[in-house]
Amino acid sequence: MKESFIKAALDVGSSKIRVVLGELSENGEKIKVITSVETCAKGMRKASVEDMESLSHCVTEALEKAEKESGHKIEKVSIGIAGKHVKSTTKNIKFNFSKKDTVIGEKDLENLYKMAQEEMVKPHEKVIKKEVYNIRVDNSGILKHPVGMVGSFIEGDVHLITVDIAQLESLVEVVNKAGKGVENITLNSYASAQSVLTYEDKKMGVALIDIGEGSTDLIIFKNDKLIYSKSIPLGGMHYTNDIGYILQLGKKDAENLRNLCQNRRLEESIYLQVDGEKKKYSVSSVRDIIDARSEDILKYVMVAIEESGFKGYLGNGVILTGGAVMVEGVVEKLSKDLNYRVKIGMPMKIKGMSEIHPSMSTSLGILLETLENEHYKIKNKKTEELKEPEKITEEKLPEKKPDETVKKEKVKPSKKNFSLKEWLSNFI
Known part of the structure; x- marks a missing residue:
C-alpha cells in the first residue's frame, strides 16, 4: 500500500514563526492541512537573519511543537525568503538561430533565461524565480506559446528574481542547525500570491x-x-x-496598547498597567x-508601483x-489614498484548517507550492509515456473559491503550465 506525502512549510518572520504540515494523497489528488503552529521569533530583523543561534532555537521550538501536535517526524522543510536582498530585474533578450527557418523548442526558451542570467545576475546572487513574457518570433505579434513555430530569432522580456546568496545561506543554516534539511525555497510574496490571488x-x-511585521512585500501580476x-x-x-x-512605552506595553485599540471607537480611552501604574491613553492618539x-508605507508602495512601470496595468x-x-x-488609510480598488486578501481555506487569517498567507502559500511540485511529479510520471497529453489552456483555468466544497472530479494530466488553482479546485 502506497503512502501519502507529508510536507512541511516554514515561514520565518521578524516576530513570529509558523509551521504548517500538509498531506498530499498518494495519487496527488487530495490535500489537507495536518497542523499549523505559531511561536515567537528572535534573531530575525527586517526579513534578515541577525542572530543565527537565537533564531535557530526558535525554529527548533516551532518544529518540535508541530511534530508533537501532528505525530509526524519532520525531516525537511520548505522555506520562503524576503527582504532588501531580494532583487527583481527585467530585460529584453534576443536569441538568433544559426539557421533561418528553425523550429522553436522548449530549449530555446531556456536559452533566453540563460542569456538573461549571464547578463543580469551577479556572482553573489541566486535566481529563485523566473518568468518570460512579450515573446516574439521574428516580426510576429506577442505570443503565448511559441514552441513549434518557425523563425530566425526569438525574443522576450525576461524577468528574474534573485536573492543574495549569503543571506539565503544564513537562513538555510538556521534550519540546518535546527536539525532539518531544506527541500524547497521560494519568494515570500510569490507564496502569498499562491494562497490569496485568483x-x-x-x-x-x-x-x-x-x-x-518586519517588511512589506509587493508583487505584481498581469496576464497571469x-x-x-x-x-x-x-x-x-x-x-x-x-x-x-x-x-514612552516599552515594546511589550506598546504592542499591548496597539492590540487593545483594535475595533475601538476614536472617542474611547484605553487603560494600561505600566510599571505598576494604571495609565490612560486615547484611541484617537494611537490611531494618529x-x-x-x-x-509612510503608502508612500513607499506608490513609489515602488511607479518604478515598476506597470502603474496602469x-x-x-x-x-x-x-x-x-x-x-x-x-x-482605511491605504484605501483612501491609493488610486486603486483596495481589499483585504484572505488565504484559501484547505481541508483540516479550523480558521484562516491574513497572517497565514505566506506559510500556506509555501505549503501549496511544495505540494504542487509533488503533484507534478506524480502526474508527469503517469503521463510520461503519452505522446501528446491534452493541453490545458488559459480558458479552462477556474477562479479560486475559498469556501468551495470537495469535488470528486478526476484531475487532468499535469503540464508545466498547469494551474495551481485548477488542481486545487478538484478537492478544496
Whole structure:
C-alpha cells in the first residue's frame, strides 16, 4: 500500500514563526492541512537573519511543537525568503538561430533565461524565480506559446528574481542547525500570491501587498505572469516602535496598547498597567500614530508601483494581506489614498484548517507550492509515456473559491503550465 506525502512549510518572520504540515494523497489528488503552529521569533530583523543561534532555537521550538501536535517526524522543510536582498530585474533578450527557418523548442526558451542570467545576475546572487513574457518570433505579434513555430530569432522580456546568496545561506543554516534539511525555497510574496490571488486577479493585473511585521512585500501580476516584485523594510513592528517611542512605552506595553485599540471607537480611552501604574491613553492618539506610519508605507508602495512601470496595468487593483493589515486603520488609510480598488486578501481555506487569517498567507502559500511540485511529479510520471497529453489552456483555468466544497472530479494530466488553482479546485 502506497503512502501519502507529508510536507512541511516554514515561514520565518521578524516576530513570529509558523509551521504548517500538509498531506498530499498518494495519487496527488487530495490535500489537507495536518497542523499549523505559531511561536515567537528572535534573531530575525527586517526579513534578515541577525542572530543565527537565537533564531535557530526558535525554529527548533516551532518544529518540535508541530511534530508533537501532528505525530509526524519532520525531516525537511520548505522555506520562503524576503527582504532588501531580494532583487527583481527585467530585460529584453534576443536569441538568433544559426539557421533561418528553425523550429522553436522548449530549449530555446531556456536559452533566453540563460542569456538573461549571464547578463543580469551577479556572482553573489541566486535566481529563485523566473518568468518570460512579450515573446516574439521574428516580426510576429506577442505570443503565448511559441514552441513549434518557425523563425530566425526569438525574443522576450525576461524577468528574474534573485536573492543574495549569503543571506539565503544564513537562513538555510538556521534550519540546518535546527536539525532539518531544506527541500524547497521560494519568494515570500510569490507564496502569498499562491494562497490569496485568483486566476482572474493575475490575468487582469493586480498588486499584492503583504504587510508583515518586519517588511512589506509587493508583487505584481498581469496576464497571469509575475512581472515585478519588491520588498520594503517597513512593517507592523514599526507601528509598535512608533507607539513606544512617542508614548514612552516599552515594546511589550506598546504592542499591548496597539492590540487593545483594535475595533475601538476614536472617542474611547484605553487603560494600561505600566510599571505598576494604571495609565490612560486615547484611541484617537494611537490611531494618529498608526496613520502616520501607514502614510509612510503608502508612500513607499506608490513609489515602488511607479518604478515598476506597470502603474496602469492593475485592472483588479490592490490586494492587502499579511498580519499587519489587521492593525486598526491601515486598510482605511491605504484605501483612501491609493488610486486603486483596495481589499483585504484572505488565504484559501484547505481541508483540516479550523480558521484562516491574513497572517497565514505566506506559510500556506509555501505549503501549496511544495505540494504542487509533488503533484507534478506524480502526474508527469503517469503521463510520461503519452505522446501528446491534452493541453490545458488559459480558458479552462477556474477562479479560486475559498469556501468551495470537495469535488470528486478526476484531475487532468499535469503540464508545466498547469494551474495551481485548477488542481486545487478538484478537492478544496
